[in-house]
Amino acid sequence: MALTRKSPTIQDVARHAGVSTATVSRALSMPERVSQATRERIAVAVTATGYTLNQAARSLRRQRAGTIVMAMPNAGNPYYSTILDAVLAEAGHRGYGVLVSNRVQGDPTIWLRDYFLSSRADGLLLFDITLDVSGMRRFMEERGNLPIVVVCDEIIEPGFNLVTSDNREATGRAVQHLVDLGHQHIGLVAGPTIHDYPNERTLGFRQALARHGLAMREDWIIAGDHSIGSGYQAGSQFVALDERPSAVVCANDEMALGFISSVQQAGLHCPRDVSVVGFDDIDMAQYVSPALTTMRQKRAELATISTSALIDIVEGVRDPAKPVRIILRCDLIARASTAPPKGAAVRPAREFRF
Amino acid sequence: MALTRKSPTIQDVARHAGVSTATVSRALSMPERVSQATRERIAVAVTATGYTLNQAARSLRRQRAGTIVMAMPNAGNPYYSTILDAVLAEAGHRGYGVLVSNRVQGDPTIWLRDYFLSSRADGLLLFDITLDVSGMRRFMEERGNLPIVVVCDEIIEPGFNLVTSDNREATGRAVQHLVDLGHQHIGLVAGPTIHDYPNERTLGFRQALARHGLAMREDWIIAGDHSIGSGYQAGSQFVALDERPSAVVCANDEMALGFISSVQQAGLHCPRDVSVVGFDDIDMAQYVSPALTTMRQKRAELATISTSALIDIVEGVRDPAKPVRIILRCDLIARASTAPPKGAAVRPAREFRF
DNA sequence: TGGCTGCATGTAATCGATTGCATGGAGGCG
DNA sequence: CGCCTCCATGCAATCGATTACATGCAGCCA
Known part of the structure; x- marks a missing residue:
């Protein structure tokens, strides 16, 4: 193996260009402060030596890592693919690297310690919807404000920077869509609860049923954990019900x-026997059969906006006294997985309700 | 907003424990070199001060970042979800952070410069199958050996560390499966080519057809780019063919x-009208209908092995003179998307082949 | 011409942890 | 008892870039 030659440093460039390291540094990060001629000589020296900036040294001196952490509960979930893509794009655009971190067991503040308290990163993009915020808040109060933006499906207590979707309302609109089709018997495959508290989508569902005067049957609310497998299991539970929505x-x-x-495998047909509405509109949704009716979440926008906001906060561009609070609207994408219920002939959308 | 108090440093801990910074440093990274009593005093001081190590300073001094880069062509592809998950787990386990990077337009060596030449990262996990390696190789020769492990679908020229699947053979087995079912007319939806050179899976396909003495029709080879959308388009092209495999x-x-x-939407039925074999066995594959027959690629293993190997190289554990070269076997997972061709009644698998 | 302004550049301290070398003390052995 | 070894610890240089402050020079105006 060839010997790893030592990387050229700013000293080498300075020597080569016949200037001081201070000038080289300035030429690189504040070019307008250096004369045209010197700038050019330095540019030549940089290519001649093959100089690359040592980020560790810069971070140490500047007290800034040039990196943000994207923390998620489960990187294995393809839901995050689009998001990751957009986060990378925006962060790269602003000159930041992205460290990715999966859920850590135990103390949630481990992220804080591990990454940006150790000046490995400057900010945290937090996608973990099941995180206990109280521990974090205590931690933040101890340390002063830390640049964190929560990006997720849930409305977190105020004071945090938040970029999210209108989950509660959107779930209501999903129910509305089914009601408009004539459905009176509607079930839910719920996501994970947040510390024994139902999440926003579940809440939105319950409220919508109430608003429409529809019966709420607890055995029609099936618990899941957002994974495909849990949806499959929910399907089996559904099939086994005495009376099905x-x-x-x-x-x-x-x-x-x-x-x-799952239900198709059990011999039921979607949407003939059961209409299904999803949530998120992942890439796959339009290519399965039946194509999935779903509430589209603007994942790329959520990612871009939150990343940009986080970097603004890190760079002090944004007034930290005013937390970010952005809620994007979801849109219903009606596809083939929803249809009027079996019995219904023609159904005048509104008149039949209640 | 609270003032961001300055982070405690190793100096603070040293003062608090009444020892020198050298001792604190040693207590933290080589505990066996410090006496029991001092170690305990330092532990107390660490919690008392709330000390966290400054990674930038450590990186600068140690000339090691404690970070690896995972570079992929397209983070938006859910194929990488499982991989990312496993990479994070293994890297975290070994105490490394993971920087994620999407394909960069233009010069591929930008990854090298941007990340680990600038001591932002110590090694590169390279998933980009369409990368031009010649530029990289030149770069590497200039600089001495750099810790890179290529993890992908393609056999790259020797000399690189490589962890991959037996794509060529596996594609052959996919063809074999179809032949066994009685198919004589087989098409391909191909992935992107590598610098005008067909990739391993395409090669494996061609070779397998030849081996089975089957006709190779160029209009039955449809180009795609690995995205769902391109598969959908390929379906449209397929439907429009005069004569279809x-x-x-x-x-x-x-x-x-x-x-x-796409073909189902056009009124064809899978597998009755066309059998389809996929490749990878992504999570979704078993939950679509028809459930997808596919060659399972051991993605998690590929990720874990390659990450572990990369870190070994970074830490000098592994002899750099012997490049890593690990090829995992893919397994056929037969599901519902493949069946005997329409005409075929009972088909004695082997006898028909000549 | 003298003094002032302002620009380009240099000098040197600094960021925080690591580590080679030095030191001092305890213990062992002849 | 004297010398040698070894262990625990301290001292101080070091990693490479940034930046406050100093300097020196050119240009301008009175």
Whole structure:
């Protein structure tokens, strides 16, 4: 193996260009402060020596890592693919690297310690919807404000920077869609609860049923964990019910796909025997059969906006006294997995309700 | 907003414990070199001060970042979800952070410069199958050996550390499976080519057809780019063919799903009208209908092995003179998307082949 | 011409942890 | 008892870039 030659440093460039390291440094990060001629000589020296900046040294001196952490509960979930893509794009655009971190067991503040308290990263993009924020808050109060943006499906207590979707309302609109089709019996495949508290989508579902005067049957609310497998299991539970709803709302697309797969395998037909609405509109949703009706979440926008906001905070561009609070609207994408219930002939959308 | 108090440093800990910074440093990274009593005093001081190590300073001094880069062509592809998950787990386990990087346009060596030449990272896990290696090789020769492990679908020229699947053979087995079912007319939805050179899966397909003495029709080889959308388009092209093969091999699952969706929408039925084999066995594959027959790629293993190997190289554990070269076997997972061709009644698998 | 302004550049301290070398003390052995 | 070894610890240089402050020079105006 060839010997790893030592990387050229700013000293080498300075020597080569016949200037001081201070000038080289300035030429690189504040070019307008250096004369045209010197700038050019330095540019030549940089290419001649093959100089690359040592980020560790810069971080140490500047007290800034040039890196953000994207923390998620489960990187294995394809839901995050689009998000990751957009986060990378925006962060790269602004000159930041992205460290990715999966859920850590135990103390949630481990992220804080491990990454940006150790000046490995400057900010945290937090996608973990099941995180206990109280521990974090205590930690933040001890340390002063830390640049964190929560990006997720849930409305977190105020004071945090938040970029999210209108999950509660959107779930209501999903129910509305089914009601408009004539459904009176609607079930839910729910996502994980947040510390024994139902999440926003579940809440939205319950409220919508109440608003429409529809019966709420607890055995029609099936617990899932957002994975395809849990949707599949929910499907089995659904099939085994004595009395089945004519439609279900699934708290995300993956569960919806698993659910449909499961009931179809059991001999039921979607949407004839059961209409299914998903949530998120993952890439796959339009390519399965039946194509999935779903609430589209603007994942790329959520990612871009939150990343940009986080970097603004890190760079002090944004007034930290005013926390970010952005809620994007989801859109219903009606596809083939929803239809009027079996019995219904023609159904005048509104008149039949209650 | 609270003032961001300055982070405690090793100096603070030293003062608090009444020892020198050298001792604190040693207590933290080589505990056996410090006496029991001092170690305990330091532990107390660490919690008392709330000390966290400054990674930038450590990196600078140690000339090691404690970070690896995972570089992929397209983070938006869910294929990488499982891989990312496993990479994070293994890297975390060994105490490394993971920087994620998407394909960069232009010069491929930008990854090298941007990340680990600038001591932002110590090694590179390279998933980009369409990368031009010649530029990289030149770069590496200039600089001495750099810790890079290529993890991908392609056999790259020797000299690189490589962890991959037996793509060529596996594609052959996919063809074998179809032949065993009685198919004589087989098409391909191909992945992207590598610098005008067909990739391993395409090669494996061609070779297998030849081995079985089957006709090779160029209009039955449809180009795709591994995205669902391109599979969908390939489906449209397929439907428009004058004469259609009775089965197709798709170079990955996503294209297979898009393909099936497309032909089903056009009124064809899978597997009755066309059998489809995918590649990878992504999570979704078993939950679509028809469930997808596919070659399972051991993605998690590939990720774990390659990450571990990379870190070994970084830490000098592994002899750099012997490049890593690990090829994992893929397994056929037969599901519902493949069946005997329409005409075939009972088909004695082998006898018909000549 | 003298003094002032302002620009380009240099000098040197600094960021925080690591580590080679030095030191001092305890213990062992002849 | 004297010398040698070894262990625990301290001292101080070091990693490479940044930046506050100093310097020196050119240009301008009175």
